Amino acid sequence: SSVPQATDNNGSMQNHPSEAIINLDHGDPTMYESYWKKLGQKHNLTIPGFQSLSYFSNIKNLCWFLEPKLEQEIKMLHNIVGNAIIKDHHIIVGTGSSQLIMAALFALSEPLNQPNPINVVSPAPYYSSYPEMTDLLRSGLFKWGGDANTYDHKDEPYIEMVTSPNNPDGVIRKPVVITNGAKGMLVHDLVYYWPQYTAITSPADHDIMLFTVSKCTGHAGSRIGWALVRDENVAKKMVKFIEVNTIGVSKEAQLRAANILETISVSCQKIKSRDLENFFEYSHNLLVERWKKLREAIKKNELFCVAKFPLQYCNFSGDFTESYPAFAWMKCKDGVDCEKLLKEHKILSRSGRRFGSDPEYVRVSMLSRDEEIDVFLKRLPTILDCK
């Protein structure tokens, strides 16, 4: 977290590009700044000093700290995009999706009252934060159980994290642990299931589904995520976790997120507004361009490779599209520690080891600012030459 980046907080290069350290380790979604800068001051949020002093947003709601306007905009956006079924689900706001993952693990495990912590699993390569957040406090309720592909305690209760599209590799996933009973519980982490990244093939309709503005609109600094939860008791327990952990979620961040979601919903309207480009089209086009350049840079040699994604029909765009994930999951040739190699060339990435995979793999963010992606793509061939 304290590593230097190529750009400072204003997005300008600190060093000459050829010298700069390019930090593509985190999935910091600064790519989206260009869209929001175009809108200028037109979509500002203004909060007077006397607003939102109370802990409470809506005491009649199961999720008493959820701002009604945010609830409304979340529903609106899912209806427009068609990526999730809102009906028969409770909406729970969280301080980013991280807090909601913890809340879900708590809500599913606590009522079981097991003598030992239950296993939380996900197939490798899995999101590198899952083991860390699961084991942080050495909970007696749950513990990290590793790669779901090799999980074999199916007679005990367990939780499988189903991340789709998957972080780090962008693959569309279904649960992998096959159970004969009802011991398995699922948390669907759908934070990348938006049309800039992948085809929206059908509205997701699971027991617990997680989303976040970070990966939808780029506003990672707001720390706003939401869960769609079918079961009322699970929803109540998740609310309880957030109540004890942080006594709710910042109202300012919720109001801003509501504003931002409203803007992108408006941008999707069929009758085009002259000064408001369709947000998902704009972002999709940026990612298509970046992935095209990445594949070109990689094609020139045999050191790196990235997977191909199938062409699928997207109900949102009304067109066929491949996936253009938020991360490139790059594989180096056998025996090469890819993170180390890239670091020698001042490119910071995250090793495959962190995802339960091999050191030949790295995860590289595709959501950085243009300047950083450009330097990265120019530097890739240099690495090949130096080998």
Next chain:
Amino acid sequence: SSVPQATDNNGSMQNHPSEAIINLDHGDPTMYESYWKKLGQKHNLTIPGFQSLSYFSNIKNLCWFLEPKLEQEIKMLHNIVGNAIIKDHHIIVGTGSSQLIMAALFALSEPLNQPNPINVVSPAPYYSSYPEMTDLLRSGLFKWGGDANTYDHKDEPYIEMVTSPNNPDGVIRKPVVITNGAKGMLVHDLVYYWPQYTAITSPADHDIMLFTVSKCTGHAGSRIGWALVRDENVAKKMVKFIEVNTIGVSKEAQLRAANILETISVSCQKIKSRDLENFFEYSHNLLVERWKKLREAIKKNELFCVAKFPLQYCNFSGDFTESYPAFAWMKCKDGVDCEKLLKEHKILSRSGRRFGSDPEYVRVSMLSRDEEIDVFLKRLPTILDCK
């Protein structure tokens, strides 16, 4: 959390006052709305859509998610009020002080690598959330150890929460567990150490000190707290906890809190501004008035009593003052379940049992809106008549 209140979110009575349920269970600081409403639109915060997309606020700071402007205003305010020594302390922002308590427990216990969870203690009556937050995930690092007055495992590492002024009873506290070794670790929860509540007798200077805007300015909805931490390794571990728990703290909330703290610092300037009343004077006067009325309402009978507080010199106001706590810690006559009695009269309070104390006690919020406090104070004599 889902109990009805006398007022809706706009502060207007839902029922006729004589019928209304008055919720004084939570410490929702809506009393402060009147100050901020007077300022009107002059101290609005405006955030353009393109601001603060990144997870990062300042990559060069140990607390990489702390907004520089908030850091600056926290320092400014402590210097003006004189309630804490900033020098040689790291500032860590949290999603309210709740998250910072958890972060501190993690940071102090994790490096010890003990086979069993260490005890977290505080003298009764203690803040009712401590046991709940400590034991929520059945951590292997720490567990609630109960009343510090009777704690007797002093040969093992433990953490004492030193809450001063104390929640629920407003008493100024020092650590109570006397150790012969260095096994005891302290967390100073100073969220009520502000001049509206009590005399600022000297600047606090402890290893870990916690504050929050909720109790300082009334902006509980923002969920912004901060810790002043002496030891760099402890500070780093606290940052790590917040990183894994919520990947930082909402930028909008931080920017708003910075704005709000700046306003109250300006309001304290010796050269009075015509349209900006000294925030602490204003709030102190409100609390003095409310406590005066409460003591009058109680004096008329022998059913309830509240403690007296000593007169002390306040360095901030330059005058002697008693304490006027955010909560009234009321005792009923022996054998009466006070929470139950008040509930029969549609006054929701929190039982002494929740604070490790007796059912004769209740905690009643003194920070609600005028309308609610008025109904409460009018209803108290009714209760006496009905007995």
